[in-house]
Amino acid sequence: MSDVVVALSLDEALGALSDYPDATVLAGGTDLMVEVNRGLRRLSHVVGVSKVPELREWSIADDRVVVGGGVTYTEMMATPLADAAPALAQAARTVGSPPIRNAGTLGGNLGTASPAGDTLPVLAALNAEIVVVGPDGERRMGLDDFMVGVKRTSLRPGELIVRAEMDRPQGRQEFLKIGPRNAMVISMAGLALVADHDARAVRCALGAVAAGIPRAREAEAWVAERIDWDNDAGVDHAVAAEFGQQVAAASAPIDDHRSSAAYRRHAVGVLATRALKRAFAQGGSSDA
Numbered sequence: 446m447s448d449v450v451v452a453l454s455l456d457e458a459l460g461a462l463s464d465y466p467d468a469t470v471l472a473g474g475t476d477l478m479v480e481v482n483r484g485l486r487r488l489s490h491v492v493g494v495s496k497v498p499e500l501r502e503w504s505i506a507d508d509r510v511v512v513g514g515g516v517t518y519t520e521m522m523a524t525p526l527a528d529a530a531p532a533l534a535q536a537a538r539t540v541g542s543p544p545i546r547n548a549g550t551l552g553g554n555l556g557t558a559s560p561a562g563d564t565l566p567v568l569a570a571l572n573a574e575i576v577v578v579g580p581d582g583e584r585r586m587g588l589d590d591f592m593v594g595v596k597r598t599s600l601r602p603g604e605l606i607v608r609a610e611m612d613r614p615q616g617r618q619e620f621l622k623i624g625p626r627n628a629m630v631i632s633m634a635g636l637a638l639v640a641d642h643d644a645r646a647v648r649c650a651l652g653a654v655a656a657g658i659p660r661a662r663e664a665e666a667w668v669a670e671r672i673d674w675d676n677d678a679g680v681d682h683a684v685a686a687e688f689g690q691q692v693a694a695a696s697a698p699i700d701d702h703r704s705s706a707a708y709r710r711h712a713v714g715v716l717a718t719r720a721l722k723r724a725f726a727q728g729g730s731s732d733a
């Protein structure tokens with residue numbers, strides 16, 4: 446039988462983690478309890494963080510959006526957060542079912558660190574910094590440094606994911622994913638694409654098609670030079686198609702029970718073409 450501490454503040458959560466170095470953090474439980482119920486994970490101590498107010502906070506500034514680790518998908522889908530980080534809201538809308546979206550959190554998606562975690566490409570495309578707090582104070586890092594492999598993070602013992610701080614560029618944002626059904630589905634391929642009109646940049650990150658969450662940086666740079674940033678002219682069909690090919694080349698998928706590698710590579714290219722066309726559809730230069 447495991448001991449459970451339900452923390453009511455960040456200090457209490459950090460204190461419990463320091464008292465029980467082998468403790469497991471429990472947020473919405475939509476990943477963790479599945480593993481426990483399947484007998485894949487045995488817990489000694491548990492620190493529940495769903496009642497920690499500091500983790501439930503979010504804020505919006507002109508150029509920045511901050512989302513606490515305990516913010517749920519349902520909260521990400523609601524205005525004004527959904528208007529400030531539209532791709533995050535689009536990703537949240539595709540997660541599970543309403544009960545899963547009411548319980549599941551950004552911090553839990555990060556903590557699980559699955560390449561199919563739907564918020565992760567969005568965080569990568571929005572240059573998010575992941576802020577963690579633990580016995581040695583605060584550390585901040587990009588997603589590449591946070592997620593160090595399939596379901597592996599660089600979290601140290603006693604650390605909590607407190608928030609993600611992401612850009613708020615002027616331009617449209619898209620999140621798209623493909624699975625065997627339209628709902629209640631884990632991504633076979635996912636993609637976030639962000640247009641940044643001030644920086645004249647396109648940022649594109651991929652989910653479920655590599656061991657991590659790669660940015661398609663060569664494709665980003667190539668396409669940014671072919672966008673007519675001064676005019677709201679849409680994007681050329683041939684450019685969008687070539688962009689898709691280049692993004693597919695940035696993937697490194699595997700065959701598994703959900704999909705073949707070949708299908709994943711093809712699918713992520715199709716998603717890239719579609720997302721680019723949507724992001725630069727006429728009228729696309731307006732604030733998302």
Ligand SMILES: Cc1cc2nc3c(=O)[nH]c(=O)nc-3n(C[C@H](O)[C@H](O)[C@H](O)COP(=O)(O)OP(=O)(O)OC[C@H]3O[C@@H](n4cnc5c(N)ncnc54)[C@H](O)[C@@H]3O)c2cc1C
Binds near residue numbers: 475479515605630
């Ligand atoms: C039916 C079903 C459908 C699903 N559909 C999708 C989907 O479409 N897309 C998708 O991406 N995911 C999906 N998931 C997975 C899951 O809902 C998400 O990964 C969710 O974000 C997990 O959040 P949670 O709060 O429930 O995390 P938990 O299960 O509580 O925790 C997950 C992991 O993160 C750690 N953790 C949690 N919070 C913190 C924190 N603040 N600091 C440090 N570590 C922390 C925990 O210790 C644990 O290792 C689905 C799950 C189910 C059961």
